[in-house]
Amino acid sequence: MPNLQNHAVHTFTNKPWNLQQCCENYAQAGFGGVSIWRNVVAQDEGGVGLDEAVKIVKGSGLQVPAYVRGGFFPAGDPDKRQAAIDHNKKLLDEAAALGAGQVVLVVGAVPGMPLDEARKQVQDGIAACLPHARAAGVKLSIEPLHPMYAGDKSCINRMAEARQVCEALQDDHLGIALDVYHCWWDPDLEVEIRLAGEQGTLLGYHVCDWRLETRHMLTDRGLMGDGCIDIAGITQMVRATGFTGLAEVEVFSEQYWATDQTEYLKLIAQRCV
């Protein structure tokens, strides 16, 4: 049996479940943690509200590696950029209340804005949030997103680019969340994982799989073993750095969301290695 105490599940993996159902079922199945998406928390996104969410999570005994997701910093309009910074500060406060170790950043991109300008705005946005992160005691983790999301979701698409922001800002509350889905293809992955380990910036590790073929760009991820990613190999690289965090199962899949979630969670547990 895999040691599920080493694993957390992202609430979005079981999208049909609310936070209560996620926490109950994850704890009962033996998982060590839950990574919480804001839609099951914030009332303005249909969640139970922060106070109730805190009660549920604390009662579950689960660790909370991550609160998901902040970011989306670049914008043509300076007021929108400030609004993004303010929103990220709010997320940091919510994360602190939930006992989450980090807020994951999907950094953003704006169609038509040159990527280097977007990257500059991302760095500025993160810099503006870091004092708040330190005060809240919650870290910010840049999640490089697959290059197929460079048009509108993330102008940071490889570990190397995330590292460059970390090196520029030099803050112990800033790091990287590595998701195998986004980075598995990168020839520099092994080197970058080692560097992140040495620099103390490897804050999160997300697992799922790349399906062949992929039928939808957003909601057709595979569960570990469904696809072609050498997850065991990447996990070994990650653990070799001394990373002791939970591996977070993050799967967006219309196919799996349409199935019985209790049975699906059993399958998830089997696929954790």
Next chain:
Amino acid sequence: MPNLQNHAVHTFTNKPWNLQQCCENYAQAGFGGVSIWRNVVAQDEGGVGLDEAVKIVKGSGLQVPAYVRGGFFPAGDPDKRQAAIDHNKKLLDEAAALGAGQVVLVVGAVPGMPLDEARKQVQDGIAACLPHARAAGVKLSIEPLHPMYAGDKSCINRMAEARQVCEALQDDHLGIALDVYHCWWDPDLEVEIRLAGEQGTLLGYHVCDWRLETRHMLTDRGLMGDGCIDIAGITQMVRATGFTGLAEVEVFSEQYWATDQTEYLKLIAQRCV
């Protein structure tokens, strides 16, 4: 009016047309060239046969920047690897007959095979074909494919990785075909284009656009102007190297294939800049 003599169109862009229709219409519209996919040539793929294809192409007065597509070198079975090499040699002969300057390589990938092993097999496969390329007077161009194709189509996903193969093999019949669709997001793009220019390896330049959102991983490319790629900026980088080849319009699009191809070609012409 754009100077269409600087542009070629890939036959697959007008998938409903046969080679005769492509060449007639491209020449009549004022395009400088046609890049020929093997499916409109080879009888075993439904084409008109090589002799007839040669007659059509020569009669059209069009240049032929590229014959598409060779590659697919990696395989678990050595016999399959040899078969791929033999097939690529055949493509080189066909390209020579058609007067094509290069055979474009989609290098291949094998689900489950580590990408570094696949990359090694690609380099070995290309090396085995280069004497034949020199004898045929046709170049081989590695086309880095977008990382979303790393699972099963190409283990070479950035200009940098294509350059590394070129540097390792050092052959004036080997270079790179840059397609904006695959490489636009890469922060190293400008540097790599400059390097390819200096190394004399920039053999082909393909244009299309990245749609937001992309509805299918293979057949939902945009026509120039439909998406978010700074094509003018990349073209400027390419031309700044001294590249004098044709810009090749290569669009796979179910949406456009379903429209009247004559009207579509007018639109293509308008979008060439």
